[in-house]
Amino acid sequence: MEKLFLFQNNILQNIPVEFKRYLYEQVPFESRLVGIRGIRGVGKTTLLLQYLKTQSLATSLYITADHPWFYQHSLLETAEEWHKQGGRLLVIDEVHKYANWSSELKNIYDGLPTMRVLFTASSALDIYRGEADLSRRALSFTLHGMSFREYLSLYQIADFPVFSLHQLLTNHQLLAMQIMERLESPLVYFKKYLQTGYLPLGIQTTSAQEYSTRTFRLIDAVLGFDLAFLHDYSASHQSKIRRLLGILADAVPYIPNIQELATTLQVSRNTVLMWLQHLEQGAIIRNIHKEGHGTSMLQKPDKIVLENTNFNYVLGQNPNEGTLRETFIANQLSNAGHHLFLADQGDFIVNNQFILEVGGKNKKKKQISGLSDAWVVKDNIEMGYTNVVPMWLFGFLY
Incomplete structure (x- = not known):
């Protein structure tokens, strides 16, 4: 197992510890x-290696499922051998690249009760x-991906x-004032975040173009x-x-005509619906439904947006501001654990309670007039008033 120890030592030397993602404090x-789970480049490996650096390396081992070691060894026998040598923590990166990951993890769990296992996987993998x-x-x-709050911290x-x-x-007024006491021109940073701030790989790039290129390769790899x-x-x-993703990227926010897509792609209607769910599981798009509609694999979404605004810039030439606004709000609310549906009056209903109407700084309140628990979310404003909230503040929810 010497190769695995050397590999671990090389990896750990370059792991930063100053900035930790929001999930670090939530994982038991x-x-x-x-x-x-998570999309490529989101920071899964770094998160687990940051934790590994707090543990005794005498009893902890990091491996990646696509390492050449597994050409001749199984995951289970590796865990068993490590356990014999006193190992009590096994960190497995990209477990989805190992063919029998599920059954062997089960056997490790059942057969080695004193061994802890932490693993990362693609966002598209249903672990259960x-x-x-x-x-x-x-x-x-x-x-x-990162919230606007995390983006400010990382940089x-x-x-x-x-x-x-x-x-x-x-x-929101007090919160905005408190933030702006320490952050001049939040809108300047917010615009940069919308384009290049969602994935922490931006800290390794020197330009928006390089970030875009790396993000496109990431999407293609997914x-x-x-x-x-x-x-x-x-x-x-x-x-x-x-081709389906290209159609969606050109049209988002997209109100899907499933039969039309099926005809264009020369596949069945159910195949298109299945692919839309796979793209959502892979964190490439977000399928949004009206309140009360089903969300099963064969239920047509009522609107489709890309998963985050950075993808709008990568997959489209000049993303529409309205599209960016809807994508950002849907992204930050969903990532923070809130349930989001399309509203009959206004744009979104959140947690079956709050109605949000999203728009630019000239957006009026008429779409939500007469509604309680309703707010206008405005882009391009630093401060709000009454039930008018600056959009950038939604970047502090996680």
Whole structure:
């Protein structure tokens, strides 16, 4: 196992510890089996390695499922050998790249009760629906892209606490004033965040163009490797899914005509619906439904947006401001754990309670007139008033 130890030591030397993602404080690392899902480049590996650096390396081991070691060794026998050598913590990166991940994790959990296992996986992987039943064993968490608050912290612009949606809606003027006492021109940073701030890989790039190129490659890898591997897509299906994403990227926010898409792509209606769900599981798009509508695989979404605003810039030439606004609000609220639906009056209904109407600084209140628990969310304003809230403040929810 010497190769694995050397690999671990090399990896740990370059792991920063100053900035930790929001999920770090939420994960119960002492549990026996914990999985972290998320899109490529979001920081899953860094999060687990930051934790590993707090542990005794005499009893902790990091491995990645695509390491050449596994050409000749199984995951289970590796865990068993490490356990014999006194190992009590095994960190497995990109477990979805290992063919029998689910059954072998189950066997490790059942057969090595003193071994803790932490693992990362693609956002498209349903940890609870593998070959073996992990629902009673594994705790699963999703690491989303960065909030605007995290972006400010990563780039050492300013550090701010998280505040709840209730705090935001009821006390937004005071919160905005407190933030602006330490952050001049929040809108300047916010515009940069919308374009290049969602993934922490931006800290490693020197320009918006480089960030865009790396993000495009990331999206392509999700389509060509993660989704293709997990769902056994043929080369023809991969090509058609890329075409589907191209159609969506040009039209978002998109009110889907499923039959029209099926005809264009020369596949069945159910296949299109399945691909839309796969793209959402892969954190490429977000399918939004009207309140009361089903959200099963074969239920048509009522609106489709890209998962985050950075993707709008990567996949489109000049993203529409209205599109960016809807995408940002849907992204930040969903990532913070809120339930989001399309509203009959206004744009979104959140947690079956709050109505939000999203627009630019000239947006009027007429769409939500007469409604209680209703707010206008305005872009391009620093301060709000009464039930008018600056859009950038929604970036502090996680």
